[in-house]
Amino acid sequence: MILVSACLAGIKCRYDGKDNANDKVIQMVKNGVAIPICPEQLGGLQTPRIPAEIIENKIINKKGENVTSQFKKGAKETLRIAELVNCQKAILKQRSPSCGYGKIYDGSHTGKIIEGMGFTARVLSQKGITILTEEDL
Numbered sequence: 001m002i003l004v005s006a007c008l009a010g011i012k013c014r015y016d017g018k019d020n021a022n023d024k025v026i027q028m029v030k031n032g033v034a035i036p037i038c039p040e041q042l043g044g045l046q047t048p049r050i051p052a053e054i055i056e057n058k059i060i061n062k063k064g065e066n067v068t069s070q071f072k073k074g075a076k077e078t079l080r081i082a083e084l085v086n087c088q089k090a091i092l093k094q095r096s097p098s099c100g101y102g103k104i105y106d107g108s109h110t111g112k113i114i115e116g117m118g119f120t121a122r123v124l125s126q127k128g129i130t131i132l133t134e135e136d137l
Contacts, residue, residue, distance in 0.1 A: 001085040005093040006036035017048035039098040043074025055107035075120040094133040
């Protein structure tokens with residue numbers, strides 16, 4: 001089974017209440033080979049929510065609030081789902097503070113991109129799950 005970022009599956013769970021629908025990911029879910037997850041929602045954050053970025057291994061939203069604990073909880077719950085379904089691969093939304101793999105925003109909320117990994121991508125990768133992004137499809 002493959003985990004996919006719910007926003008890529010067309011679920012309106014992004015911070016702004018929109019999605020990042022990807023036709024290939026949607027088809028995978030429809031075919032029953034992928035399960036959509038949203039670590040931010042699993043961590044207890046609402047949709048829509050204030051945008052957040054990683055700053056020195058903490059996740060701080062645009063209002064300056066520390067939301068690291070919610071992102072850590074979401075990563076933990078996502079890993080629990082991955083283990084339940086014997087997940088070997090995940091397709092995650094690039095640049096997200098949860099799902100970003102290889103590229104994330106720099107924490108300045110200015111759109112600058114740096115090398116890095118979101119909390120959920122890191123947890124899954126550490127457990128040996130292969131991470132891809134929508135840019136790999």
